Amino acid sequence: MKMNTLGKEFYEQPTLKLAKSLLGCQLVKETEEGTASGFIVETEAYMGPEDQAAHSFNNKRTNRTEVMFGPAGYAYTYVMHTHCLVNVVSGKQEKPEAVLIRAVEPVKGEELMYLRRGNKKEKELTNGPGKLTKALGITQQDYGRPLDSPPLYILPGFTPEQISEGPRIGIDNSGEARHFPWRYWVTGNKFVSK
Numbered sequence: 001m002k003m004n005t006l007g008k009e010f011y012e013q014p015t016l017k018l019a020k021s022l023l024g025c026q027l028v029k030e031t032e033e034g035t036a037s038g039f040i041v042e043t044e045a046y047m048g049p050e051d052q053a054a055h056s057f058n059n060k061r062t063n064r065t066e067v068m069f070g071p072a073g074y075a076y077t078y079v080m081h082t083h084c085l086v087n088v089v090s091g092k093q094e095k096p097e098a099v100l101i102r103a104v105e106p107v108k109g110e111e112l113m114y115l116r117r118g119n120k121k122e123k124e125l126t127n128g129p130g131k132l133t134k135a136l137g138i139t140q141q142d143y144g145r146p147l148d149s150p151p152l153y154i155l156p157g158f159t160p161e162q163i164s165e166g167p168r169i170g171i172d173n174s175g176e177a178r179h180f181p182w183r184y185w186v187t188g189n190k191f192v193s194k
Contacts, residue, residue, distance in 0.1 A: 004155055005148040011073035015090040015097040018072075019045040020184050022088065024158040027104055029136040030151040036112045036136045038104025038126050039157045042185040042192045044168045046087070048097040053174035056096035067144045068096035075152055077143045083130025086138050088147060088154075102169075102183070104132045105191040112137075128193045162187035169194065 006025065013021060020043075028037040046054040048068070055078070056065045067076050068089050076087040076098050091097030104126045106113055113125050113135035126132040133139070138152065145152045164187045171178045185192045 003149075003153065005153050006073075006156060008071075008073050008148065011088065011090060011147070012092075013090075015045050015047060015099060016182065018088070018090045019043040019099045019182065020163055022099060022101070022154070023163060023184060023186050024160050026107055026155040026157040027086075027101060027132075027136065028108075028153050028155060029138050029142075031137040033115075033137070034109055034112050036109030037107045037155075038132065038136065038191075039107055040101055040103075040154075041105050041189040042101075042103035042183070044100040044102055044184075045090075045182040046098050046100065047182070048091060048095055051180075052177035053168060053171040053180075054097070056098075059096070061096075065096060068098055069094055073147050075138075075142050075145045075147055077133075077138065077140055079140060081130070084133045084139055085129045086133050086142065100129060101132065102129045103127050103185070103189075103191050103193045104136070105189060106135070109136075123190045127191045160186040 022040050025040050048056045049059045072090045074089040087098040087100045117135050126135045142152050147154050165181045165184050168183045
């Protein structure tokens with residue numbers, strides 16, 4: 001069975017455009033316990049070497065950031081405050097940019113999400129970057145995976161009626177970059193983080 005995943009060329013669009021284009025797409029994770037997925041409803045763009053909030057600011061190349069220096073369309077996962085976060089690598093090779101997935105709207109595997117997240121209200125299952133990875137079963141083992149084949153992949157979804165934008169969240173120590181309006185969300189969606 002051929003899956004209708006987004007092709008490599010989808011990820012090769014400019015990072016700010018990709019951050020908006022990912023809204024409405026379906027993020028899917030297959031695990032031994034089952035498959036869980038959600039429509040992406042909130043993203044943040046990180047513009048690499050020139051962006052003080054990016055892990056790759058000033059072309060900082062470490063084991064953690066290495067995947068961002070490669071081609072677009074791969075998963076960049078990392079742990080922050082004990083939570084695993086997932087990003088989509090974007091930008092051209094050697095231009096380390098990425099889009100953080102901040103929130104998803106559950107589509108498939110909600111029972112599994114409740115099992116993983118505990119007794120939460122529905123909108124709190126996946127309304128944050130650490131919550132959605134736990135709910136979907138995305139882990140550090142997903143680092144560097146291509147996003148066009150199982151077990152972690154992105155499918156087309158819906159086209160948002162309206163997209164809002166504003167400053168990114170939780171990057172207070174990043175100088176003027178903390179004011180850049182590079183967070184995008186599906187206007188009015190209840191699963192948006194805040």
